Amino acid sequence: MHSFDWLQEKLNRIFASVKIDSQPKELYSPIDYTLSLGGKRIRPLLVLTGCDLYGGDPDNVINIAIGIELFHNFTLLHDDIMDQAPIRRGKATVYKKWNTNVAILSGDTMFALATGYISQTKETVLAEVLKVFTLTAKQVCEGQQYDMNFETQENVSIPEYISMIRLKTAVLIACSLRLGAIVAGAPAKEKNMISEFGENLGLAFQLQDDLLDTFGEENKFGKEIGGDIISKKKTFLHVKAMELANGRQKEELNRYLSSPTIPPDEKIRKVKDLYRILNIEEIAKATIRDYFDKALQCLAHLNVEEDDKKEVHEFANRLLIREY
Amino acid sequence: MHSFDWLQEKLNRIFASVKIDSQPKELYSPIDYTLSLGGKRIRPLLVLTGCDLYGGDPDNVINIAIGIELFHNFTLLHDDIMDQAPIRRGKATVYKKWNTNVAILSGDTMFALATGYISQTKETVLAEVLKVFTLTAKQVCEGQQYDMNFETQENVSIPEYISMIRLKTAVLIACSLRLGAIVAGAPAKEKNMISEFGENLGLAFQLQDDLLDTFGEENKFGKEIGGDIISKKKTFLHVKAMELANGRQKEELNRYLSSPTIPPDEKIRKVKDLYRILNIEEIAKATIRDYFDKALQCLAHLNVEEDDKKEVHEFANRLLIREY
Numbered sequence A, B: 001m002h003s004f005d006w007l008q009e010k011l012n013r014i015f016a017s018v019k020i021d022s023q024p025k026e027l028y029s030p031i032d033y034t035l036s037l038g039g040k041r042i043r044p045l046l047v048l049t050g051c052d053l054y055g056g057d058p059d060n061v062i063n064i065a066i067g068i069e070l071f072h073n074f075t076l077l078h079d080d081i082m083d084q085a086p087i088r089r090g091k092a093t094v095y096k097k098w099n100t101n102v103a104i105l106s107g108d109t110m111f112a113l114a115t116g117y118i119s120q121t122k123e124t125v126l127a128e129v130l131k132v133f134t135l136t137a138k139q140v141c142e143g144q145q146y147d148m149n150f151e152t153q154e155n156v157s158i159p160e161y162i163s164m165i166r167l168k169t170a171v172l173i174a175c176s177l178r179l180g181a182i183v184a185g186a187p188a189k190e191k192n193m194i195s196e197f198g199e200n201l202g203l204a205f206q207l208q209d210d211l212l213d214t215f216g217e218e219n220k221f222g223k224e225i226g227g228d229i230i231s232k233k234k235t236f237l238h239v240k241a242m243e244l245a246n247g248r249q250k251e252e253l254n255r256y257l258s259s260p261t262i263p264p265d266e267k268i269r270k271v272k273d274l275y276r277i278l279n280i281e282e283i284a285k286a287t288i289r290d291y292f293d294k295a296l297q298c299l300a301h302l303n304v305e306e307d308d309k310k311e312v313h314e315f316a317n318r319l320l321i322r323e324y
Helices: A004-017 A025-036 A042-053 A058-082 A100-119 A123-152 A158-183 A188-215 A236-244 A247-258 A264-277 A280-301 A306-320 B004-017 B025-036 B042-053 B058-082 B100-118 B123-152 B158-184 B188-215 B236-244 B247-258 B264-277 B280-301 B306-320
Strands: none
Touching (some): A004 A042, A025 A058, A025 A100, A025 B123, A042 A158, A042 A306, A058 A100, A058 A123, A100 A123, A100 B058, A100 B100, A123 B025, A123 B100, A158 A188, A158 A236, A188 A306, A236 A247, A236 A264, A247 A264, A264 A280, A280 A306, B004 B058, B025 B058, B025 B100, B042 B188, B042 B306, B058 B100, B058 B123, B058 B158, B158 B188, B188 B264, B188 B280, B188 B306, B247 B264, B280 B306
């Protein structure tokens, strides 16, 4: 396969030349704004990777790559409304910069555009591509709904949490790789295995995100540390802590998180202290390692060049430790 | 072709047996609720009609028919948030009955489901079907954006207004008929002509809606008369009146519409009086007749059985005068 640097270069050129409509400007300016903020474009890169790994021409999945990135950004636009998130990629979110109606309708338009791009795929695989994509889209919505449900759900179990992030995050990573493999004509067994690789990688990635939000270094993570604690988000760390805490510790944790008077810094420190007592950081790291190992096992089973597996392994590593 | 009664019967059976997922219930209950409210299912009926007219088996477009109805209902869910509409089909709208987040995410899910259904079409025509559908979806979003823009836009011209309802309403009517014709294997010329028929019928239908909202009979129209006046909606009647009014009349109309003190009944009466002076009802009727005639000319040009044209003509009539 081509190197990730080569694929990334290709993607940059593609996204620099994507032409979206411009009228009415109230609809298309927010789309332009969103795409111009960039992001890492991990999902389209994985579309190209899935295709390239099985000897397909990356040029054959450009439209799918663009469509998947548009779809992902559409979900961010709508999630930011629902989560009332003011900042994304260091800039004001669309619903904050414009308003909720704009974010709803621009998001809808991005979903329509995404499907339009993905539909521009060679006809022999189109039905399969769309079946996978539309199922994934539905699952991502389900994941977001479970995530919102957790806000008011008193007890969230670890299996429930994993199931939520599988739907909300991991299936789209899996879908991206699978769509590439489909277009390249990979056999069913390979398509399933590369999906499983993607799903486990996606779970590890999301759990790592939870971990870094509380225990990461600010300049490396790119977000303020402790945001999840301040917003009382039911992350893996929180769910695990509630599972392991005794009655007094549970009560303490709830009191810290709900307190309107404890200053943010102190709140973060107190919660982290409790997490340390409960060994949460190590447990999280071990769980991430588990899912990452599962991903690597899937990778080992793929019927592709050993050198390519190494390249993918290396890339997955960089993704996980946020050096990509 | 089969009779409209036969097609309608078929549709009723189809929608009675559509099985949508159920978990998480917060996501799927609103979808269930929306579909259970029914509506006239005009668009799926037109999908079946387009196919049937060209000798296709209506069974081959069932998934498209379901998908188009799901898509239409998705747009209603999101429009009702943006327009802050409390009632739809005599019942509370989803965002009112649940909340905005639910309406956003259930709507998104319906869009995903819609695309999933439409993608289950025979492979030889799938690319064309999806190209038409995704273009239409994008146009419907554009139409809704223009409609929202009009709320704060001081001068709206008749061509701007027609262009808005073409996007917001007419293209989906055209798309429904065209998708049916595509699956039936109709030639390009026929597909274009039946689209044009649908677009003109859609324009006539929407203008009729504007007319009936102000000059209709309550028990026949099914909505309270004068709603557009109370909500200061820039309908065809309003746009036309502003075009024809002299300075004093314009000032009067604006004063009535904006007055927080004039009681609703009196406001409606006063605006209607002004509309009568300006002959708006007759102008609207003539415009509707124009678009309906254009639709009938397209119908006359179709290369289908004369008896079938009569059947479609009769159905279009019933649609327009709301006896369907």
